[in-house]
Amino acid sequence: MIKQILVLFFITMVVFGQYSPKSFQLDDKKLSKIEGSQSIKDVTPSSNSIIDIIATDNLIILGTSSGLSLSEDNGENWTNYYQREPFGEDGITAIGYNNGIIWATTGKTTEVNGENLPEGTGIKYSTDNGITWTSIQQPVDSPGDSSITYGINTLRALPVTTKINNISYDIAFTKNTIWISSFAGGLRKSSDMGVTWERVILPPDNLDFISPNDILDFSLQPVAGKFGKESWLNHRVFSVISVNDSTLYVGTSGGINKSTNNGISWKKFNHQNQANPISGNFAVGLGYNKANNSIWAATWKAEGLEEFYAVSHSSDGGENWEVTLPDERAHNLGFKYFNASDFHVMVPTDKGIFRSKNNGNTWVQPTSIKDTYSKIPIVTNIFISAASNRLNATDYYIWVGSNNGLARLSETNGFWEGEWKVYLASNDIKLDETYAFPNPFSPSQELIKIKYGLSSASDVTIRIMNFGMELVRTLVQNTPRGIGGQFEFWDGKDESGKIVTNGVYFYRIDSDALSKPLFGKIMVLK
Template identity: 30%
Template sequence: MTCSLFSVSRVLGDAAASRFWAWAVLIVVGLVAPVQAQTPPDAALQPVPGPASNVVQVLEAQGDSLWIGPNLALTTDGGTSFREAEAPALQDDDNVVFAVDVRTDLPGSSLVAAGLAFDANGQSAAGGFLLSRDGGETFRFEPPALDAGQDTTITYGINTLSARPIVQEAGSAPQGLATSASGDTLWLAAGQAGIRYSTNDGASWQRVVLPPDTLNAINPDTAYDFPIAPAGDQSGFFNHIGSSVLVDASGTVWAGTAGGLNRSTPNDRTNSGARAWQRFTYTGTPNGLTGNNVVRITEQVRPNAPNALWMITWPVNTEPGQQQRFGVTRTTNNGASFTQTLVDERIFDLAFDDERVYAAGDNGLFISEDDGATWTATRRFALPSGAYHRPDAGVRAVTTTRNAVWVGTTDGLLRSTDRGLTWQLFRASAPLDPDTPGGRSVDTYAYPNPFTPSADRVVRIRYARDEPGTTRVRILDFSMQRVRTLRSEGDASGEQELVWDGTDESGLRLPNGTYFYEVETDRGSARGKILLID
C-alpha cells in the first residue's frame, strides 16, 4: 500500500536492541536449574470499542482474523469486538501502520508483522516494526531496516558492488511485507531502502541486489559494475526503489519497484544464497505493465487453474514520449505474458473471493466475475436504515475473511456477508458506556467536528438509549435559538446516531459558527457543541 504519515522513539529503539536473556537459579529438591526470564513484550492486544480511525487504508486478513490500520487493531468475530496493540511505538510516537503481513498457517507459529511509518515534513519515513510469533497476542519492536554509514559495498555472487548506504528514515517507509512459506524469511519493500529480507524476525536486514534500470536480468555468476542506489542522485536507479513484495505459493519471490516487476524463482537461488532476477517493465503495448511503479502484488488462488498474479501498476514517466498509465496488470503464466485491466483507474488494493475479484480505487469499489474483463463499480453502499456513508469517500483497502468482504474507506470500515449486496459500517467512536474499555466515556459526541458541510455532507451525533423509543435532538445557534429539530422514531436500545446536514428547518444552509445540540432520550438530556466551518 502507498500512503504517507508519522517518529519512532530512539529510547524504544535502544531498548529493543538491548533485549537479553536473564538467568535465575531455581532450587527444587536439591536440583539447580536455569530459568529463562524474557524482557516483557513491547506490545500486547487490549480491548477497544472499535477502529482507531475513520480513515482505513490498511487491511490484512487470514481465516477469520482481520487486522486494521492505522493502529494495529484485530477482530476475529466479524466486528462484534475489537482488540488493539497497546504499543509505545504507536501510542507515544507519531507512527501508524503502513504495511501488514499475517501468516497463521506456519509450522509451529502464527506470524503477524507490521511495518510502521511517520510523517517527516510530508515524506513517509521508516518507523520500525512490530512482530509477533503468537498470532498477535504479544509484539516485539524492532528498529527500521536502515544501513550503517560504512555499508558502502555489497557482495553479489562473484561481484563486490558499490552501494549508497540508506541511513535516513525519510523515504524508507515499509511499503510491503511478505513471508516465505516456511516462515523463516521476512521480505520487505522499503522505498529508498529498496528490497530487503530478514532471517531473524527483523533484528537485522540484508539488502537485495536487483537489476539496474539498464538491465532486464542479472545473475550472481556474471560480472557487473553498477552501483546499488535508488534514483535521486546521478547514479541511482528506479528499480532500486522498493514498492511491493510477494512470495507466491511456488516459493517465487516477486519484487515490485518504481522500475518494474522483478522475479526470482526457487531455481534462481545459488548455493551462496544470492538470487538471479528477471525484470519486466512497461513496453507501451497491451501485453506489458500499464506502468513501471508496481505498488501492490497479490496472488489469486484458483483451484481449477494456475494461480493468477495481479499487480497494481502506476505510471513513472521517466523518458520523453512514454505513455505509462494507472491500471492493473495480470499474469497467469509466471510472467510469460501479461494482460491489462482497469486502465486509467488509480487502484490501491486488490482482494479475491474464489473467482470474484475486488479492487479498491479512487472511483469506488470495483468487482469482476470474469478475470477482469468487465467490472461493476459502486460508491454507494447499501446500509441499514439510519446509517450514512459519504458517497464521495475514497475507497483505499479491501480484503476478504472466510465469510465476508471488508472495505477500508476515508469514512469508516465496511463489511458485507452477502458479496456486496448489503453492508455494515464501523466507525471510530468514544465509548458512551462507562463500563466500555478502551477510552474516556462521554454522554454524547458529534463527528466530524469541526464540521464542513460541503466536504463532510453530514455531522453524526452519537448517543445511547437504555430502552427502545423516540429520540429528539435540538440544534441551537450561539444565541441559544433553536434552528433545527431532529427526531428518530423507534430507536433500539444501545448506541445510536442521528445525522445533521448543517441546514435549518427550511433546508437553508446555516452560517459558519458554533452550534449547540441537546439530545433527549430515556436516559435524560445530554448536550454538546458543533463548530460549523465551510
C-alpha cells in the same frame, strides 16, 4: 498523515538464497519483547482508515492509521493496540501473517525542515495472537556500508543511514526468510527473525535483467546525491509477494521485477520493454491469485508519457499483461475463492470498490454500503483494502476497508447482496455532548460525521451555520431519533446543493431530550 501504499498478501512457502550480500547487524537494544494484553475488547477497530486487511478462518487482522486491530471472532470484538506498547501512536504501513505469526511494520510523520516526511519506526511480530510482541527497529545502514558483493561484482550501494523516507510499505515471507520493501531502504531480507538484514540487488533502470555472473557497473541507489548521480526508479521499492518455492515479484517505481531462483537473478517488466505491458511502472500493490496462478498489480503512471493508471494482470508469469479498470487508481487487490478454480477479484480504488467474477472483463460496484441494522453508511469513495474469508461450505464474509470506515458483508443473497455491518470508530459520547469528525474535512473526499447523545428518544433538528451565524443547511428537522449515541452526516453542501467555501462553520442540535441546545464547530478545507 503518512501516505501509505499497501497490498494484501497471498503467499506460499518459498526457499531463499542469494550470493553473499553484506548483512547489517542490529544491536541487542533494538530487539525487545514486550508483554501485551488482550483483556480490553472494543466493538470497533481503533481507526476508520483501514490500510490493509488479512482475513483467515476467524482471525481478522487490520492495519490502520491508528495502529493494529485484531478480531478472533470475525469482527464481533476487537483488540486495539493504539497507544499500547510496542505500537504507541504509530500507524501501520504493512501487515502479514505467516505460520501463525502476526507481523506489522509501522511508521509515523516527522517534521524535517518544515516539511512532513514519513519515518519508518520498525517491525513488530507476535507468536501468540497478540498477547506478547517482539519489536525490531527499522533497518538502517552504517555510513561505511557503501558496497555489496553480487556474484562476481562488487557494486557501490548508497548507505541508508536514516529512518526518514525509509518506511516499509510491504512485507512477505518465504521459507525461514522475511522480505520487506521500502522506498529509501529498498528490498531487504532477514533469515533470523529480523536480527540482521541484507540488501537485495535489483536491476537499475537501464537494465532489464541481472544475474550474478554478469559484469555489472551500477550503484544501488534510489535517489541522487553526494554519493552519486544515479537515481534509479527501480530501486524505490513498494511491494513484494512470493508465489512458490523459488518465485518472487517485487513492485517498484520502475516496474515489476521477477526472480525464479530465490532472489538471485531478476527480470524486469515495465511499460516500455514489453509488447503487452503493464499500464504504468509504479507498482503500488501486488496480489497472487492462487485459483489460476495469475499475478495482479495496481499499476500507476510513473514518468512515461504513455503510461496510465489501471490494474494489470498476467497469467503467464509476467511475459504478457492484460490491463483492466483504465484510469482507476487502485490501492490493493483482494480475492474471494469458491473452489480451486472459481474466484472473484476485488479492487479498492479512489472511486470505490470494484469486483469481477470473470477475470476482470467486467466489474460491478455495490449500490451502497450501509449497515443493515443501524443504517450507518460508509460515506467515502476512497477504498484502500479488501479481503474475504470462508465461514463454511456456502457462507462467506467480504471485508472492505476505506479511509472512512470498515464494512463486513455476509454475502448470502447474491453479488454484493446480503447483510452489511459497518464499523465506525469514534470516541465515547456522554449525554448532552457532541463532536464532529474528521475535523477539518474535505467535502470532495468524505462526509463529516456529527455524533451526539440523547437521554431519551426524541425528535431532532440540526442546522449548519456559517461564521456569521447565517443558516447554510438544515440537516434534519424534527426527525425521530432513539436514546443514546447518534450520528448525522454532512456532505459540505448548502441548501442549493453547492459545496461551501473553505472556512469555519457551526452546527446546532435541538431536541426535547436535551437540557439545552448543543453546538459544535466544523472546519472545511477543500
